[in-house]
Amino acid sequence: MDFSKIPQSLLDLLTLNEKLWLKYYLETRNKTEAAVRAFEIEDRTKASRIGEMMSRRKRVKRVLNYHLIENENMAEMKLKEALIEEIFEKGASNAPERQVRIKAIELLMKMKGILPTGKIKSKDKEESWKDSVEIRMDDASSDHST
Known part of the structure; x- marks a missing residue:
């Protein structure tokens, strides 16, 4: 990963371990594999937990979000x-x-x-995207008597 494209203010918030994990995560796109490589862990169950924990940190999320939209x-x-x-961000104050x-x-x-988006134009007619999506709703009770 090229850290030069990420603002220094975001990088300053990360610990060395977070930077190392991020480097391998962006190379492999796998949380467990990133933890295995970054921290030399042999137990993949433990690496999986560590990878999940690292990905949930707000500082790491900010860098990942920035990386997703940098271009x-x-x-x-x-x-x-x-x-x-x-x-x-379900837990955010707003x-x-x-x-x-x-x-x-x-x-x-x-x-x-x-x-x-909205309407799809075909050769012969204009149709709504809703027409191309099949939605079924099954009523649990077939008896509607009162």
């Missing part, structure tokens, strides 16, 4: 950073309600092209 333009970067915070998190996830998915 985006500034406006899009700020928006995605806010969306990621809305989605994942914790969003469930509906806000759902809308943030939906917007981020649309921005990444995972979820179609």
Whole structure:
């Protein structure tokens, strides 16, 4: 990982162990493997716990979030950073309600092209993306008598 692209203010917050774990995590994209390499741990169960613990630290999350969006333009970067915070920072002081998190996830998915935006134009007709998603709701009680 090239730490030169990450602001020094974020790096100053990290411990040496966190920096070492991050280096291997960004190379392997695997929390357990990063812990094995960074701390020379042979027990993969222990390494898994350590990797999970490291990834949950707020300082490490900030660097990971920055790394995820570093190549985006500034406006899009700020928006995605806010969306990621809305989605994942449930314990924040301004914790969003469930509906806000759902809308943030939906917007981020649309921005990444995972979820179609609004209307899809086909050759012959215009259709809503909702028409292409099949939703089934089964009623648990078939008897509606009162």
